[in-house]
Amino acid sequence: MDYLVIKENDLFLLSEPNGDITGNHSYGLGLYSKDTRFLSKLELTINGEKPILLSSDGSDNRISKVLLTNPHMEKNGELILWRESIQLERERFISEDTLYETIRLKNYFPKPVSFSIEVSFDADFSDMFIVRGFQTGKVGERTGQEFNENAFKIMYEGSDKIKRATRVSWDRQPGGIQEHGLITYVFDLEHGQEDSFTIMVEPLAGDEDKTNAVQPQKALQKLTSSYEEWKNASASISTDLLPLQKLVDRGMADLRVLMTDIGHGMFPVAGLPWFGVPFGRDSLIAALQMLAFNPEVAKGTLKTMASTQGTKVDPWRDEQPGKIMHEMRFGELANTDQIPFTPYYGTIDATPLYLILLTEYVKWTGDLKVAEELMDSVEKALKWIDEYGDRDGDLFVEYHQESSKGIANQGWKDSGDSIVHRNGDYAETPIALAEVQGYVYQAKTGIAEILEALGQPEKASDLRHQAQELKQKFEEEFWMEDKQFYAIALDQNKEQVGTVTSNPGHVLFSGMLEQNRADAVAEMLTSEKMFSGFGIRTMGEGEAGYNPMSYHDGSVWPHDNSMTLIGMSKLKQQSHAKTVMSGLIKAADHFEYERLPELFCGYPASIGKAVKYPVACSPQAWAAGTPLVFIQSILGLFPDSLNKKIDLSPNLLDEMNELLVSNISIGNGILSLSLRRSGETTECEIIENTTGFEVITAGIASPVKNK
Structure with missing residues (x-):
């Protein structure tokens, strides 16, 4: 895929493989909630230059991770930053209706280095149908912005009279905040030293006005717990x-x-x-x-x-x-x-x-x-x-x-x-x-x-x-x-x-x-x-x-x-x-x-x-x-809870010899069973059956075993 995507409940983020949200992508990148783009720009630079993408992993649906490094930087023959000196890791997830992104820096240069990290952002509040190019129409307008050392807030009132806003906040105060949506951090790192900061992006609608996002670790813990509950159920x-x-x-x-x-x-x-x-x-x-x-x-x-x-x-x-x-x-x-x-x-x-x-x-x-x-x-x-x-x-x-x-x-x-x-x-x-x-x-x-x-x-x-x-x-x-x-x-x-x-x-x-x-x-x-x-x-x-x-x-x-x-x-x-x-x-x-x-x-x-x-x-x-x-x-497998029976006609694929299926909910109970190829026959073993239903089997050469 030429994009990264993460989602939790109604909020999802679509970005470049390098983690940026830019305006020149066919998919209309951004942070979306309720068909509105609450973040239309999110770009990371080092000393004002775009870092080099090393790897991008969207295989974990909870968290996306991007690994980057710096390009070679010289000015008038003077070394500013040797190529591949700094490792930049972007890790983001969504929880509690908030996007969390942590940027981690590590210095691999053999001596101390100084550099700046800039994060620029913007919100256009575009309707999904406009982003996709399917529709034009009457829309609202930006109504202002507010910022201080703790957060930056962009406000909008739609043609539907709903007030929307995007708040970007951070866990450590930047060295600089500019009114067009740019924050800057300056780092002085010894050889092998690491540092990090986290930004939080909160979509707001109507009278909603959160004061602060949940702490990142607590938010990630809640997200992880919900995935565990899903797996167990x-x-x-x-x-x-x-x-x-x-x-x-x-x-x-x-x-x-x-x-x-x-x-x-x-x-x-x-x-x-x-x-x-x-x-x-x-x-x-x-x-x-x-x-x-x-x-x-x-x-x-x-x-x-x-x-x-x-x-x-x-x-x-x-x-x-x-x-x-x-x-x-x-x-x-x-x-x-x-x-x-x-x-x-x-x-x-x-x-x-x-x-x-x-x-x-x-x-x-x-x-x-x-x-x-x-x-x-x-x-x-x-x-x-x-x-x-x-x-x-x-x-x-x-x-x-x-x-x-x-x-x-x-x-x-x-x-x-x-x-x-x-x-x-x-x-x-x-x-x-x-x-x-x-x-x-x-x-x-x-x-x-x-x-x-x-x-x-x-x-x-x-x-x-x-x-x-x-x-x-x-x-x-x-x-x-x-x-x-x-x-x-x-x-x-x-x-x-x-x-x-x-x-x-x-x-x-x-x-x-x-x-x-x-x-x-x-x-x-x-x-x-x-x-x-x-x-x-x-x-x-x-x-x-x-x-x-x-x-x-x-x-x-x-x-x-x-x-x-x-x-x-x-x-x-x-x-x-x-x-x-x-x-x-x-x-x-x-x-x-x-x-x-x-x-x-x-x-x-x-x-x-x-x-x-x-x-x-x-x-x-x-x-x-x-x-x-x-x-x-x-x-x-075709259960019939109204008649308290379970039809079973197992047939393993030619490429497989074993299948164990656990914790199937049927009626008020659980069915777990295993299939194993034995020569030309398939053996089916009922490991657990708390349904109270009769299991009717067909299509297997050996009888069902009840453990």
């Missing part, structure tokens, strides 16, 4: 397949840094740097991926989505009653209605995904209390599906953009060229997507189970009947006999958009497909046309719209693969699932920090490497969640 794995171990560890670390709480519990924001906000489908899918590791995240995600559920018909926001939001923004452009994101509802899939997450959460936890608490929201979501989602009463849920500043394609493939006919023409809305019909089927059958458990059998029966009608209609309208595959969509004329894509793979998880057609879907998705060797492509090679460099028309998205994987695992299509998982594990070796990116190009693996997509978010929630789905799929 989550399931863990140990495997002899090191690349998989690294992927899972990285995925859990990335998901932790993406956690945010806006008042309803922890949930994952979509990704950094641009989507550190509540995001309907992304947050819901990431929480779904995490169920085997930390189901509490699903609860926070569900309650957050319910809190912003649509209440009225508002074309500006593509809002209707009962609809689950797409994306929520907090900057002044959103607050002044210059963009429709408070929140924006232009998504066709978030509403059924919300219902799916609830049903899966209940299956994992048995927590009917949350289901009862959200039942009013559930009924509104079901009503939205039938009344607003199905615009013409043909049983299919379809989308159409109403907002002038909204999104045209409102499925997960939301770029303008993503729904394309086989002749190259773009489909016109209203559009009914294949995977959305699967989501609706799964939502209705899942909610039916919950309603039965809550003593409402008639409502449950109605939902099952509706789901069955949808299943029959889907087979009639979406199946392409000549391709032995499903169309990606129906267009405004109810004609098939017949391009071969990954979308039907999501339907495998729904339970809507007959076995022979589910097998045909799996065969196509792992064929040379669709499978690159590193993952399932979004569009098949040879299709009119295919482009391996595109965003949605031939690229590989890990989360897209994960949605297919969980279905393959549920249907016991284990050889296909293993092919996909092995490909993605190999792909990860070509990216930084043992991390699957948001997406990568769809070139075949025969070229020798997975090709980076130029502007992928990293870290990104549903990419981080994908390795967690690998573990669930390897285990074939």
